[in-house]
Amino acid sequence: MIGDDDRFGGYQDTGPAPGDVDLDRVWLGVAAQVWRREPGPAERAAGRLLHSPGLARALVTTPSLLLGWVIATVVILLAGVGFTLGTGTPWVALLAPAVAAAGIAYAYGPGIDPAWELSQSMAVSDRMVLLVRALAVFGLNAALGLAASAASGAAAEVTFGWLVPMTAVCALALAAATVTRSPNVGVAAGSAGWVIAILASQAAEGRFTAAITDSFFVLPYLAFAVCCGAVVWYATRIPRGTS
Amino acid sequence: MNVELTELTRRFGRTQAVTGVTLEAGPGVFGLLGPNGAGKTSLLRMMATVLPPTSGTLRLLGRDPGGYGPRREIRRRLGYLPQNLGYYPGFTVVDFVEYFALLKDMPPGQVPGAVATAIEQVGLGDRARAKLRTLSGGMLRRVGIAQAIVNQPELLLLDEPTAGLDPEQRVAFRTLLREFGQRATVIVSTHLVEDVAAACSEVTLMDAGRMVFHGTPDELIARGQGHGIGDAPLERGYSAVLAAARS
Numbered sequence: 001m002i003g004d005d006d007r008f009g010g011y012q013d014t015g016p017a018p019g020d021v022d023l024d025r026v027w028l029g030v031a032a033q034v035w036r037r038e039p040g041p042a043e044r045a046a047g048r049l050l051h052s053p054g055l056a057r058a059l060v061t062t063p064s065l066l067l068g069w070v071i072a073t074v075v076i077l078l079a080g081v082g083f084t085l086g087t088g089t090p091w092v093a094l095l096a097p098a099v100a101a102a103g104i105a106y107a108y109g110p111g112i113d114p115a116w117e118l119s120q121s122m123a124v125s126d127r128m129v130l131l132v133r134a135l136a137v138f139g140l141n142a143a144l145g146l147a148a149s150a151a152s153g154a155a156a157e158v159t160f161g162w163l164v165p166m167t168a169v170c171a172l173a174l175a176a177a178t179v180t181r182s183p184n185v186g187v188a189a190g191s192a193g194w195v196i197a198i199l200a201s202q203a204a205e206g207r208f209t210a211a212i213t214d215s216f217f218v219l220p221y222l223a224f225a226v227c228c229g230a231v232v233w234y235a236t237r238i239p240r241g242t243s
Numbered sequence: 244m245n246v247e248l249t250e251l252t253r254r255f256g257r258t259q260a261v262t263g264v265t266l267e268a269g270p271g272v273f274g275l276l277g278p279n280g281a282g283k284t285s286l287l288r289m290m291a292t293v294l295p296p297t298s299g300t301l302r303l304l305g306r307d308p309g310g311y312g313p314r315r316e317i318r319r320r321l322g323y324l325p326q327n328l329g330y331y332p333g334f335t336v337v338d339f340v341e342y343f344a345l346l347k348d349m350p351p352g353q354v355p356g357a358v359a360t361a362i363e364q365v366g367l368g369d370r371a372r373a374k375l376r377t378l379s380g381g382m383l384r385r386v387g388i389a390q391a392i393v394n395q396p397e398l399l400l401l402d403e404p405t406a407g408l409d410p411e412q413r414v415a416f417r418t419l420l421r422e423f424g425q426r427a428t429v430i431v432s433t434h435l436v437e438d439v440a441a442a443c444s445e446v447t448l449m450d451a452g453r454m455v456f457h458g459t460p461d462e463l464i465a466r467g468q469g470h471g472i473g474d475a476p477l478e479r480g481y482s483a484v485l486a487a488a489r490s
Binding site (some may be wrong): 024027028029031032033035036047052054057058061064065066112113114115116117119120121122123124125129181227233 | 245288292293311315316318319321325327328329331333334337338341342343345346347348351354355356357359360362365368371372381390455
């Protein structure tokens with residue numbers, strides 16, 4: 001085993017022990033086994049589905065990055081409350097995912113994530129990691145919402161009207177991104193799925209024409225969408241170096 | 244050549260961070276010296292594929308990082324230590340190194356052995372299970388180095404790697420650098436000229452975004468002969484080249 005006084009190059013400098021047993025190599029084998037962390041069933045399943053153990057690890061570690069998770073959760077719950085209360089016009093429903101996306105991008109972007117720059121240099125795309133994090137945040141919140149629904153009707157409304165459908169949309173986006181190896185395609189697929197669902201429900205209720213032609217709130221909502229876009233841009237920008 | 248830069252430029256708004264840098268590098272340890280704001284970090288970020296160049300051409304490990312597929316291949320073979328490396332405080336040393344090994348797309352079966360090797364190489368075997376929040380600044384820097392070398396990179400980019408290391412650790416780290424330099428391209432951005440003198444086969448000096456010197460440490464020392472500023476020969480060369488570039 002490497003002693004405390006041996007530093008970086010320590011283990012390479014020591015030669016084989018008597019009898020041609022390379023104790024350093026033996027120790028590394030032992031350390032690899034001792035330190036090895038067995039992934040749980042969910043992580044193994046996610047690794048197979050996503051074709052990436054790295055994305056699976058990102059999925060299961062998302063809630064443990066607590067500050068980011070809390071911020072993202074607050075934002076998506078506020079968006080969900082706005083969505084469930086803002087009935088009568090589809091614009092709230094159509095723009096609510098943009099609010100959630102901005103919150104998640106900020107919470108797990110350079111604004112909060114301390115290792116964001118390092119993540120950007122990884123083979124697994126940082127945008128794929130963000131998609132995975134979005135699914136993890138919505139999925140965990142949906143699970144908590146289902147538990148809370150037993151006690152509160154308001155929680156059930158947010159859970160079944162917002163958290164569960166958005167978890168499905170995030171899963172759809174991630175699946176499309178995994179198949180096409182393009183996070184942009186995934187985002188497009190998820191967005192399209194959500195828009196179709198909202199407009200279809202409006203049409204089913206006979207409000208499709210009114211939903212499209214009611215222009216009173218269009219400008220405020222568009223301005224709001226621009227603000228969300230600005231947050232996403234700010235949260236994923238590349239700052240200048242310092243030296 | 245593992246690194247080929249041609250007239251590489253990067254602007255941030257009106258600020259020209261890097262201006263027309265042309266450089267080629269094969270295996271070896273290369274030092275990147277320069278004062279604050281010289282553009283070293285921006286240049287390193289472009290080589291780390293974190294920052295796209297504004298203009299010029301960049302080829303890394305024989306590939307153009309502009310395309311998704313080649314960029315992914317480059318990143319699999321890349322090790323990068325940012326200047327300001329953030330940590331997940333709740334992760335252990337093993338968790339952190341393993342997480343980034345997986346994001347580098349290493350085959351899962353190779354990860355435990357590679358993680359153990361990297362952690363031992365930076366002398367943190369006895370703290371492998373410690374949470375990152377409990378480690379000192381120097382230990383955290385070594386964790387950052389461990390994640391950078393865990394995939395045995397062909398291109399290793401280190402931004403101020405010795406910041407926070409004590410003298411004994413710095414000596415050991417230079418040994419590690421020289422070992423990597425025998426088979427990989429190692430580019431080290433640093434303010435410490437003694438690191439360059441001890442470990443680097445070539446040195447590039449930047450000032451105000453431009454490359455103002457490229458050569459061996461001995462050639463830089465020669466530039467400083469007769470120049471009074473600086474305690475060590477390399478420091479005198481450094482200040483002489485900077486003074487000439489600014490005059």
